[in-house]
Amino acid sequence: MMNTTLRFGTLALVAALLLGGCAETKEDKVPTTPEVSVHGAGFADISSSNFHAKYIQGKNFDLSLCKTCHGPDFSGGTSGKSCNTCHSKPGGPENCTVCHGSVNAAPPFDLAGNVSPASRAVGAHQVHLLGGLVGAKVTCTECHVVPAALTAAGHIDNSAHAEVRFDPSSVFYKADAVFSGSGTTATCSNTYCHGNFPGGNGNVTMTWSDTNPDAAACGTCHGDVTKATFAEKAFPKSGHPAIGSMTCNQCHSRTVNSLAQIIDPSKHVNGVVD
Numbered sequence: 001m002m003n004t005t006l007r008f009g010t011l012a013l014v015a016a017l018l019l020g021g022c023a024e025t026k027e028d029k030v031p032t033t034p035e036v037s038v039h040g041a042g043f044a045d046i047s048s049s050n051f052h053a054k055y056i057q058g059k060n061f062d063l064s065l066c067k068t069c070h071g072p073d074f075s076g077g078t079s080g081k082s083c084n085t086c087h088s089k090p091g092g093p094e095n096c097t098v099c100h101g102s103v104n105a106a107p108p109f110d111l112a113g114n115v116s117p118a119s120r121a122v123g124a125h126q127v128h129l130l131g132g133l134v135g136a137k138v139t140c141t142e143c144h145v146v147p148a149a150l151t152a153a154g155h156i157d158n159s160a161h162a163e164v165r166f167d168p169s170s171v172f173y174k175a176d177a178v179f180s181g182s183g184t185t186a187t188c189s190n191t192y193c194h195g196n197f198p199g200g201n202g203n204v205t206m207t208w209s210d211t212n213p214d215a216a217a218c219g220t221c222h223g224d225v226t227k228a229t230f231a232e233k234a235f236p237k238s239g240h241p242a243i244g245s246m247t248c249n250q251c252h253s254r255t256v257n258s259l260a261q262i263i264d265p266s267k268h269v270n271g272v273v274d
């Protein structure tokens with residue numbers, strides 16, 4: 001049940017369509033005893049428009065409303081119905097992947113159930129977090145204050161979007177880096193990682209939901225994308241010592257091979273020149 005890939009949003013829509021379709025035959029149905037429930041019918045049914053996840057969103061994710069009857073640890077309390085049978089990860093419904101995320105707490109899924117990286121809240125999360133393609137893994141703290149618990153100050157504040165800020169204690173921190181969100185788009189500019197370092201291309205603007213794989217191509221952050229080989233693309237436009245006929249790996253052997261292919265992403269975009 002918990003690993004269902006269909007989110008309640010989609011299912012509620014399907015259910016609404018089905019109910020709409022049945023409207024004509026409703027009168028023919030044999031009347032049944034209505035389901036007696038504190039919450040009304042369908043509260044535990046993902047296909048119902050009364051599904052509890054929708055209700056909780058409408059209450060700005062305040063799970064303390066549920067603890068009074070379902071117990072402080074959601075194991076049943078006076079209601080006798082445990083939340084943890086379905087929400088079986090540590091912390092039950094307060095587990096960090098219940099409202100957003102799946103493999104980790106970052107989208108996808110976002111709060112609205114979106115999975116596509118083209119959506120503003122999903123964007124390039126997993127490319128950054130899993131790392132390995134071009135550079136080192138990036139942690140949540142680089143871009144967000146990470147709450148220690150659901151109820152931590154600053155976590156759920158009824159704003160339309162997550163709060164993004166760069167971590168002043170990070171090796172990547174640049175005081176002039178800017179995050180900006182508007183409409184369906186969010187962008188970052190002037191970040192260390194995408195070019196704001198000595199020898200880098202300076203103020204590069206990246207669109208968070210850009211799904212074009214060339215967005216982070218060799219030469220974007222430093223050097224020149226229009227050149228032919230990786231070595232030519234990656235070579236800084238200015239400030240780099242002359243190298244004559246030497247290959248990149250003669251000095252940057254921990255990061256690249258003789259063809260300037262990245263051999264260890266953990267040593268690249270990691271805050272130090274290796």
Ligand code: HEC
Pocket residue numbers: 036037038039043044052055056063065066067068069070078079080081082
């Ligand atoms: C006033 C007490 C009370 C409060 C507050 C309360 N519940 Fe319940 N809940 C119950 C009782 C009693 C049942 C079991 C019988 C029923 O469905 O009426 C139940 C059943 C449920 C079920 C169905 C469980 C199952 O296994 O079928 C879900 C889901 C649920 N509650 C979610 C919530 C959520 C989410 C909240 C907070 C937004 C909440 N409840 C707040 C009393 C409460």
Ligand code: HEC
Pocket residue numbers: 001002008044046052053054056057063066070074082083084085086087093098099100111
């Ligand atoms: C019968 C199984 C079941 C029970 C019991 C249940 N849930 Fe859920 N809950 C689900 C499913 C399925 C989803 C939607 C899929 C998901 O979020 O992983 C969900 C979603 C949620 C969400 C996510 C809301 C969002 O917008 O993403 C919260 C929070 C939640 N439940 C809290 C509770 C609480 C609190 C209780 C007990 C009071 C409870 N649930 C009991 C099955 C259950």
Ligand code: HEC
Pocket residue numbers: 100104105106107110111112120121122123125128129138139140141142143144160161162164181186208
């Ligand atoms: C490289 C920067 C970056 C990293 C790393 C990052 N995020 Fe985000 N996060 C963003 C951006 C950008 C947004 C979109 C903000 C907006 O829409 O204004 C966002 C949005 C979110 C949202 C809001 C989802 C929604 O539906 O609105 C959540 C939740 C979130 N991030 C959690 C996390 C978690 C948890 C981690 C670590 C596992 C993480 N993020 C790592 C940049 C990042």
Ligand code: HEC
Pocket residue numbers: 061063093094095096097098099100105111140144145146147148149150154155156157158159160161162163164
């Ligand atoms: C009951 C639902 C729910 C649970 C459980 C939950 N979150 Fe969130 N989380 C949200 C919502 C809603 C937002 C967007 C909040 C906003 O900015 O208004 C959010 C936003 C975030 C963000 C983006 C930064 C921010 O504060 O906007 C991070 C990071 C995050 N959550 C991490 C976590 C972690 C870590 C946990 C587990 C300790 C967790 N979340 C558990 C609902 C939840």
Ligand code: HEC
Pocket residue numbers: 198199200222230231232234235236238239240241242243246247248249250251252260273
């Ligand atoms: C003779 C040794 C040497 C060779 C060969 C070499 N580099 Fe460097 N590289 C350096 C030094 C020294 C630095 C500066 C380190 C510092 O400032 O801390 C550097 C820094 C860099 C940086 C970081 C930006 C900067 O300018 O500080 C990039 C990117 C880079 N090199 C790319 C390349 C590429 C691509 C090649 C191959 C075409 C290459 N390097 C070949 C010595 C070399």
Ligand code: HEC
Pocket residue numbers: 134135192193194195197216217218219220221222230231234248252255256260261262267268269270271272273274
């Ligand atoms: C996402 C931006 C980005 C892209 C794309 C990128 N680099 Fe870099 N690169 C950096 C940053 C930032 C540094 C500065 C040092 C550091 O933090 O690792 C760097 C430094 C280097 C260095 C110096 C050694 C080191 O690891 O510090 C080499 C060599 C290098 N890059 C080669 C490449 C090659 C080859 C490609 C394309 C395959 C490439 N880079 C693509 C951001 C990037």
